[in-house]
Amino acid sequence: MADGDWEAVRRIYGQGIASGNATFEALVPTKSEFLSSRIPELCLTATDGGAIIGWAAASPTSARGAYRGVVEHSIYVDPEQAGRGIGRILLSELxxxxxxxxxxxxxxxxxPENTASRALHRKAGFREVGRRERIALMAHGPWAGQWRDTILYELRL
Structure with missing residues (x-):
């Protein structure tokens, strides 16, 4: 992910937020907020003809030294590019x-409702390790005002 990629990353992130099934975030963070919480070598983009059509990024899960090798990631693909294998390529590269x-x-x-992401992760070898019920209250989009569950997936490298 290069410095000049931010506008495309921001746009695709915003599309995910609007869907209501990608993140609890209600607003796209600023570029500096986004990059300061991500691991540079784990920030990737996918392009087609020079246009960014998806991205992946990871953050540390904890500041504790014992967890230095554990990261939490996100993958976002432009909805117009869905079904082309972009998510699979990004996840593989990540x-x-x-x-x-x-x-x-x-x-x-x-x-749980993000069935495409769940299937992608299972195909990549991730395993479902638990469900966090009513973990947070959705503040935006089609699920606004509703408590949401998340399913935790992990892959041991």
Whole structure:
């Protein structure tokens, strides 16, 4: 993910937020907020003809030293590009980069309704390790005002 990629990353992130099934975030963070919480070597983009059509990024799950090899990731694909395998490519590259950089676990919390993401993660070897019921109250989109569950997926590298 290069410095000049932000506008496309922001747009695709905003599309995910609007869907109501990608994140609890109600607003796209600023570029500096986004980048300051992400691991640079685990920030990737997918392009087609020079246009960014998806991105993946990971953050540390904890500041504790014992968890230094555990990251939580996100993958977002432009909805107009859905079904082309972009998410699979991004996830594969993220896994390879995490492994090459010494990380040992990748995890993600996915809404139960996000069946495409859940299937993608299972195909990539992630396993479902638990369900967090009514973990947070949705503040935006079609689920606004409703308590939401998330399903935790992880992959040991």
């Amino acid at each position: 896994i390879n980069s995490a492994r090459a950089n010494g990380y040992w676990t990748i995890q993600s919390a996915i809404f």
